[in-house]
Amino acid sequence: MKIENYLFSAKTSGLKKNGQLDLALIFSNVPLRVSAVFTKNKIKAAPVILSKKNSKNIIRALIVNSGNANACNGADGIKDAKKVMSLASEALNIKEENILICSTGVIGERLDTSKIENSLPELVKSLSEDGAEQVARAIMTTDTFPKVVVKNMTINNKNYHILGMAKGSGMIMPNMATMLAFIMTDLPLSKNLGDALFKECVKYSFNSITVDGDTSTNDTAFFLYPDADMYFGNNEPAYGSGKDSAFKGILEKDINYDIVKYSVGEVCFSLAKMIAEDGEGATKSVTVEVINAYSELSAKKIAFSVANSPLVKTAIAGEDLNWGRIMMAIGKTDARIKPNYVDIYINNFKIVENSKSLGFIGAENEKKIMSQKEINIKIDLKCGPSFFKVLTCDFTNEYININASYRS
Amino acid sequence: MKIENYLFSAKTSGLKKNGQLDLALIFSNVPLRVSAVFTKNKIKAAPVILSKKNSKNIIRALIVNSGNANACNGADGIKDAKKVMSLASEALNIKEENILICSTGVIGERLDTSKIENSLPELVKSLSEDGAEQVARAIMTTDTFPKVVVKNMTINNKNYHILGMAKGSGMIMPNMATMLAFIMTDLPLSKNLGDALFKECVKYSFNSITVDGDTSTNDTAFFLYPDADMYFGNNEPAYGSGKDSAFKGILEKDINYDIVKYSVGEVCFSLAKMIAEDGEGATKSVTVEVINAYSELSAKKIAFSVANSPLVKTAIAGEDLNWGRIMMAIGKTDARIKPNYVDIYINNFKIVENSKSLGFIGAENEKKIMSQKEINIKIDLKCGPSFFKVLTCDFTNEYININASYRS
Numbered sequence: 030m031k032i033e034n035y036l037f038s039a040k041t042s043g044l045k046k047n048g049q050l051d052l053a054l055i056f057s058n059v060p061l062r063v064s065a066v067f068t069k070n071k072i073k074a075a076p077v078i079l080s081k082k083n084s085k086n087i088i089r090a091l092i093v094n095s096g097n098a099n100a101c102n103g104a105d106g107i108k109d110a111k112k113v114m115s116l117a118s119e120a121l122n123i124k125e126e127n128i129l130i131c132s133t134g135v136i137g138e139r140l141d142t143s144k145i146e147n148s149l150p151e152l153v154k155s156l157s158e159d160g161a162e163q164v165a166r167a168i169m170t171t172d173t174f175p176k177v178v179v180k181n182m183t184i185n186n187k188n189y190h191i192l193g194m195a196k197g198s199g200m201i202m203p204n205m206a207t208m209l210a211f212i213m214t215d216l217p218l219s220k221n222l223g224d225a226l227f228k229e230c231v232k233y234s235f236n237s238i239t240v241d242g243d244t245s246t247n248d249t250a251f252f253l254y255p256d257a258d259m260y261f262g263n264n265e266p267a268y269g270s271g272k273d274s275a276f277k278g279i280l281e282k283d284i285n286y287d288i289v290k291y292s293v294g295e296v297c298f299s300l301a302k303m304i305a306e307d308g309e310g311a312t313k314s315v316t317v318e319v320i321n322a323y324s325e326l327s328a329k330k331i332a333f334s335v336a337n338s339p340l341v342k343t344a345i346a347g348e349d350l351n352w353g354r355i356m357m358a359i360g361k362t363d364a365r366i367k368p369n370y371v372d373i374y375i376n377n378f379k380i381v382e383n384s385k386s387l388g389f390i391g392a393e394n395e396k397k398i399m400s401q402k403e404i405n406i407k408i409d410l411k412c413g414p415s416f417f418k419v420l421t422c423d424f425t426n427e428y429i430n431i432n433a434s435y436r437s
Numbered sequence: 438m439k440i441e442n443y444l445f446s447a448k449t450s451g452l453k454k455n456g457q458l459d460l461a462l463i464f465s466n467v468p469l470r471v472s473a474v475f476t477k478n479k480i481k482a483a484p485v486i487l488s489k490k491n492s493k494n495i496i497r498a499l500i501v502n503s504g505n506a507n508a509c510n511g512a513d514g515i516k517d518a519k520k521v522m523s524l525a526s527e528a529l530n531i532k533e534e535n536i537l538i539c540s541t542g543v544i545g546e547r548l549d550t551s552k553i554e555n556s557l558p559e560l561v562k563s564l565s566e567d568g569a570e571q572v573a574r575a576i577m578t579t580d581t582f583p584k585v586v587v588k589n590m591t592i593n594n595k596n597y598h599i600l601g602m603a604k605g606s607g608m609i610m611p612n613m614a615t616m617l618a619f620i621m622t623d624l625p626l627s628k629n630l631g632d633a634l635f636k637e638c639v640k641y642s643f644n645s646i647t648v649d650g651d652t653s654t655n656d657t658a659f660f661l662y663p664d665a666d667m668y669f670g671n672n673e674p675a676y677g678s679g680k681d682s683a684f685k686g687i688l689e690k691d692i693n694y695d696i697v698k699y700s701v702g703e704v705c706f707s708l709a710k711m712i713a714e715d716g717e718g719a720t721k722s723v724t725v726e727v728i729n730a731y732s733e734l735s736a737k738k739i740a741f742s743v744a745n746s747p748l749v750k751t752a753i754a755g756e757d758l759n760w761g762r763i764m765m766a767i768g769k770t771d772a773r774i775k776p777n778y779v780d781i782y783i784n785n786f787k788i789v790e791n792s793k794s795l796g797f798i799g800a801e802n803e804k805k806i807m808s809q810k811e812i813n814i815k816i817d818l819k820c821g822p823s824f825f826k827v828l829t830c831d832f833t834n835e836y837i838n839i840n841a842s843y844r845s
Contacts, residue, residue, distance in 0.1 A: 069769075070765060070768040070769050071767075071768040071769075071774055071776045072764050072765065072767065072768030072776055072779075072792065073768075073776070098761070100761065100764075101761060101764050101789070101792055101793060101794065102793060102794075103777070103791065103792065103793040105793075135761065136760075136761025136762070136764065136765070137760060137761045137764070137789075137793075137794040138794075244769065245765055245769075246761075246764070246765055246768065339747070351544075352544075352545060353506070353508065353509055353543065353544025353545045353654075354544070356480050356508070356509050356544065356545070356654070357478060357480065357544070357653055357654055359479075359480065360478040360479040360480030360481075360654065361477075361478050361479075361652065361653075366479055368479045368480055368481070369511070371480075381509070381545075383511065384480065384509055384511060385509060385510060385511040385513075385545075386509065386510075386545040386546075426834045
């Protein structure tokens, strides 16, 4: 799990009480650009504010800690995050303005920067090409497994890589548990293309497990790539490292751009699916697809209404084919529908036609459908051309247990 | 628990599988008017459609069943509901257009009208002044206790009564469990005043446990009263039954109107609070007050965001003073706030000032606050003149147990 020019490292600094990895560093040998998506929550954590500022600059490093979100700490929070950036700047011998920072964990407690300070020399020393999975472990909070995806793509007969990692669980949207996602590639792109591409990828992946604005204080997604623009003014090869020196990266929306977009999109979608499946206490992976809606917005509203309904989610946990709850969730949004023309399929089994039950399908069939680990709810609104798909999970007792005792 | 001219009756018809009361009748000796609030869900149950139509007419009776919602049954649902109204019409010797109908229970199963037909003669025969609490029991589904409130008010030196009953649990808003509320008075009102008055009362009571549009297929609230207008054209006393024959009811927005509004408001609020406290598996009663908001709408959005956050609700169940989750829920709506000027009080204990923790209050203080049965979260936005209060409850394992197995 390597990716050219990227180095990784993770350590236990003591910010997590359980002695697990909680501090990580990603460093690039070459100057990068970042396309970033931050939380839309009005209460933003200090690292979000600082990273947002630096995201316009060249990027060389990303430092991230778990165990403490450094959110709701006022001016002290900004001071502490700046301290971490200054320490990293010194240890790596790069400018502060070229560093990104993320935090995740408990809110409202001061970040103990001395712990980071103590761990930094060792963290820098152990940077290596092979540390990506350790970094993915170090950013976990309530996650039950690290989330890493690697994908190759061939551009101009050369092989490039995309490496993505993420943390997040808790079914995100109703919970606002923090999501962090870092996607890296060794393929140079121009910043404006990277921004356009990542925005689209996020829409159909991370934003299909959360909704605009309904995010935590710390949510952050970064897409990092060598800056293709930087090296073209003077006609130098883009980091000419054995790659085709005539090819300088993605500079326009051509066929190569489409390949990259598709590949980055796949990485993002895989990570989003892992997050949805790692819902706290979840036992089932659930997709809600709304098809033939008037507009994408109405498809999205209805998909989220169903996916976020505790009544629907508990019924799925109980393996109860309670389609009435799905109907309620469809009807309750302000999205336009034809109330008497809704069809519902569960795992491709049609159970509702024109808003009416097709009758009891028999206990055996019901068990067969609902005992599956993957539940697909498809809602055909028969209104228009638009669709939206949302990823989620079921809602179990374990969820309550985890969240009632999170801080203790 | 009597109210002049109203008769009540409840029976076990077999619609509920557990043999509990499931069919009820309210009958009035005098012609009534109704001010009605129905679900805003686009998927409306058959009884909602029929009652809405009749709510413009004079009302003499209300027939209601539990155990079956008669929702999502298409044309069959309408046919079945009409059948019930026709049976009631015959049994009571009144017109169908003067009957209201409600159903609550499982969705998408045909209503077995033969059970209602078999029970109707006995139901009509046992109508009595004393049956209100039995009716409140007969409309229960997942409710753990019947909800009845009685209030007296003195108007023109005479004593009048308000009797309210409701069903609903499941924290309503995130769940969309059905809410039914029937409020009755023996004080005559004109229909336009009754409508105005009830709309305001609902806003600060039932709509403080649910939000506009976010309601089940069957939600219904009725306010029933003798029609003051009907009897004034010919100068007859309003049902001159020992009351002051010179006084004919509330016909304008005078001091008496204010007294009635206040009293009906109190009855509605008490019922709403009972519903919130009867949240499925709830152990604590929670109020979320947002004060000094820019507008009532923004206060309402934020109050509901906090009250409906599963993360906040599980923390309360776990007696964990996790104010960071409250901050997240405040920030996530699109309501305007000053992100650095939020104060939070829990049970009048100030824990956040200007969006920053006031520091650890000590394990003993924390336990003292969070172990209370009633939790009040007060959020001071320091932005403007507006406020909104929402009622809810905590979120426990028991909730999952109830809802995963509701149909079985």
